[in-house]
Amino acid sequence: MSGTARFLLASWKVNLASALEYRLSFFLLAGMMFVNNMIWLFFWYLFFGRFPVVSGWEMGDVMLLWAVSAGGFGWASVLFGNFPRIAAIVSSGQLDVYLSQPKPVLLNVLTSRMSVTGAGDFIFGIIVFLWVGELTPRGCLLFACALFVSGVLFIGVMVVAGSLAFWIGNAEGIAGQVFGSFIALTTYPTGIFRGAAKIILFTVVPAGFIGYMPIGLMRDFNPAFATAAFGAAAFFAAFGALLFRAGLARYASGNALAMRS
């Protein structure tokens, strides 16, 4: 086992032990996120009760969309929980502590936190898939692929947005907006968007790849879409890592004394 893999396993183990230290709080927070997502599904139930088919999408498709989006976001937040906080870490000088450790900086930053609510999202995704998904080996494999692409896209996009802090200083506001907007866009059917909005969703803001997953990957497998989705995930992950690395060369801090918490 390589050193990096051992380091990742050790980080996740410590994060889990730390989260389980306050067991009740862990289950409450994870449960809250689960309930939150269920309430969104309730909204969709009301919506589709009034409009049964919208641009070819039905209730089951939107439920799968939520399974992919919340599930992907969930595993990414559990294993790489700092991905939405990079801008805050860079602009507040908290990166110093990671630079002083002999580990890959970006990986170290990403894995040093576990989001407890992310666990609720992940479990929600799995339960909804078991509820409405295709429970065959092929269906499960496609769902796993969809979760993987979705999680990598979340991490990649947020690393790109967070790395802006190396150039513009306080990028917390922008990163927060990108985060909120990206999540919002991944939870609506892509079929409702037309024209320029659709192009943006499949290029600059790749939320469309997550949003179209229930149709293009899971319902009617489309090889071209699957290739494009994997390609987009690889591109954003690589671009984020390169941007972060380029940004590190410009990083300066005020010698802030900080501890990892």
Place this chain on the structure above:
Amino acid sequence: MNRTYGYISVAGRKQLAVVRIALRQQWAYKTDFLLRACLLLLLLYVLGQLYGAAYAGDYDRAIGGFTLRQVVWYLVFTEAITMAGPPVGARIEEEVKNGDIAVRLTRPLSYVGFHYGSYMGEGVLRFIVLLVAGGMVAWLTVGPPALGYGPIAYLPLALLGLTLSFLMTAAVGLCAFWVEETRGLEFVLQKLTFTAGGLLIPIDLMPEWLQRVCAWLPFQAALYLPARLGVRFDGQELLRACSLQLAWIAALSLLVAFIFRRGAGKLHVNGG
């Protein structure tokens, strides 16, 4: 009589001073609330597209009494009220937990009144910005709102709606006297407002059974009633909505006063 009038007048002046301070304070964080407005623009754009697809772009068709244009403007109105409210529950909880409440209680000003003034000061400014920003998106997407008394009636009803939102959040925040951690309760409140308040879907479009449930709860008075009258004005309905809002404000004010009295009575703060 004169003494009573003088007391009310002094209390009112204090309250207005708090509103003014909160307004100025909020003005100092212009960027923050402009960013909030950006998120609202995106949300409204997405919801506009969603309902546009649901109505198949037909502007004349009415579903549950709402045309596409009315639904989009309805969403602007509900979102502006929802996103305008500052996180007063979290502030109260923080003050109770770290003991800052002791300083506030020594001031010659009602504790809940102070938070109400501060909430309205911040909230009104945010509300105006959000309404203008959201209105621009709606105007560009589906055209102007129907001219008439609706948009005029909406403004005072929205202010009463903000007051109701404050009272509900404050009641939850004040539970910090007993439970310290009120985040879970506030979460439940938010989600109830989201569904039973008709935030993203007018209550008329919901199933019959849910409409009956919503009618008995205060959430619809905070969001749905102002927004519905804003897009579909009806004189008699205005009177009914206004009375309902005032009745809920009275009931919730009593509840908040009761919780505060009970909570403040058992408060112990160490140090200073």
